[in-house]
Amino acid sequence: MTVAAQVKQTLAGLKGAQAALEAFASIEENPEAKFVLSRNADRLKQVIGDLHRRVGVLEYEEPQYKGF
Amino acid sequence: MPEWLNILIRSAGAFALTLFLVRLMGKRQTSRLTFFDLVTVIVIGVTAAAFSLNLVKNPAGGLIALAVWTLFPALIYVLAIKYKAVRDIVQGRETVLINHGKVLEDKLMEARMTPEDLLSQLRKKNVFNFADVEFAVLEPTGEVSVLLRKEKQPVTAKTLNMDVGRESAPQTVILDGIIMDEPLAAMGLNRKWLHTELEKAGVAPENVFIAQVDSTGQIYLDLFDDAIQVPRPKTKDLVLATLKKCQADCELYALGTQRPEAGEVYGRCAGTLSEVIDEIGPLLKS
Numbered sequence: 001m002t003v004a005a006q007v008k009q010t011l012a013g014l015k016g017a018q019a020a021l022e023a024f025a026s027i028e029e030n031p032e033a034k035f036v037l038s039r040n041a042d043r044l045k046q047v048i049g050d051l052h053r054r055v056g057v058l059e060y061e062e063p064q065y066k067g068f
Numbered sequence: 069m070p071e072w073l074n075i076l077i078r079s080a081g082a083f084a085l086t087l088f089l090v091r092l093m094g095k096r097q098t099s100r101l102t103f104f105d106l107v108t109v110i111v112i113g114v115t116a117a118a119f120s121l122n123l124v125k126n127p128a129g130g131l132i133a134l135a136v137w138t139l140f141p142a143l144i145y146v147l148a149i150k151y152k153a154v155r156d157i158v159q160g161r162e163t164v165l166i167n168h169g170k171v172l173e174d175k176l177m178e179a180r181m182t183p184e185d186l187l188s189q190l191r192k193k194n195v196f197n198f199a200d201v202e203f204a205v206l207e208p209t210g211e212v213s214v215l216l217r218k219e220k221q222p223v224t225a226k227t228l229n230m231d232v233g234r235e236s237a238p239q240t241v242i243l244d245g246i247i248m249d250e251p252l253a254a255m256g257l258n259r260k261w262l263h264t265e266l267e268k269a270g271v272a273p274e275n276v277f278i279a280q281v282d283s284t285g286q287i288y289l290d291l292f293d294d295a296i297q298v299p300r301p302k303t304k305d306l307v308l309a310t311l312k313k314c315q316a317d318c319e320l321y322a323l324g325t326q327r328p329e330a331g332e333v334y335g336r337c338a339g340t341l342s343e344v345i346d347e348i349g350p351l352l353k354s
Contacts, residue, residue: 003321003324003325006317006321007321009317010313010314010317010318010321013310013313013314014310014311014314016307016310017307017310017311017314020303020306020307021307021348023285024284024285024304024351027255027256027257027283027284027285028283028284029255029283030283033283033351036347036348036351037348037351040344040347040348043340043343043344044341044344046340047337047340047341047344050333050336050337051318051333051337053333054330054333054334057330
């Protein structure tokens with residue numbers, strides 16, 4: 001597996017976790033817990049953005065492995 | 069009128085009357101009777117019994133006695149709620165038996181308790197060594213309440229300095245196979261969501277005995293058919309595991325890459341992820 005493919009896998013896992021956190025946050029009623037959940041979902045979004053850019057660079061370097 | 073009919077009528081009357089009068093006295097827990105309550109209850113019982121067995125010559129006298137012994141306590145309870153002085157007389161005051169780990173002998177004497185009584189009461193509270201007690205009080209109901217010394221108290225999340233998730237009470241959404249719409253609505257969910265979740269668990273709705281939903285929407289089931297194993301919800305654990313895996317991956321990439329700028333990006337991602345795991349871990353642990 002190339003590095004690009006590995007990073008893409010990590011990215012997919014993170015997206016799943018981020019979506020689950022958002023789902024928890026939307027149902028949670030305790031305002032404090034809701035806040036913690038949604039804040040961390042946002043942080044994960046940043047990380048996802050970072051990794052996404054990284055995947056873009058990797059794909060530029062190794063165009064033969066482009067696409068998921 | 070034959071004797072037995074007389075007793076039947078009196079008993080039925082006394083039964084109905086006591087039921088009504090006792091209700092008037094209000095809801096006080098019978099397990100927490102004070103001495104005064106005990107006396108009242110016994111007098112009412114004896115009067116009612118004597119009245120129904122025709123031991124009282126004058127029926128009116130029996131009724132009056134019953135009425136007085138129920139109305140006076142009712143009145144005194146009302147007064148006791150209003151005035152602390154009345155409360156102290158009627159319900160008695162608590163007596164401190166052990167203070168700062170020392171047994172107060174004169175207080176023990178005052179409460180007519182022998183040292184054996186004290187030790188036996190402590191044992192009932194699972195305290196076998198009186199030196200473990202910081203503070204003990206004899207409640208007006210005759211029970212001893214015990215505060216253990218700090219180091220002998222059971223550990224809590226706070227003493228361990230642990231961060232635990234803030235969990236609100238779960239809502240019961242199915243009881244005895246019937247879907248409860250009100251709790252569902254209170255959580256902002258609906259029947260459609262419930263059916264989807266049940267389908268995910270592979271369970272027919274009519275087979276569910278109890279279903280509870282926790283604050284993050286995880287559903288816990290008990291079925292009529294006990295032969296079927298219901299999967300426990302794992303979403304929370306899975307999310308936590310995924311986050312940990314991703315964090316480890318990022319650290320691995322940071323070590324593996326030969327470009328410093330990529331290493332910096334991966335390192336930053338790993339750092340953020342570990343912060344997220346620290347913050348959210350207590351919430352996701354079930």
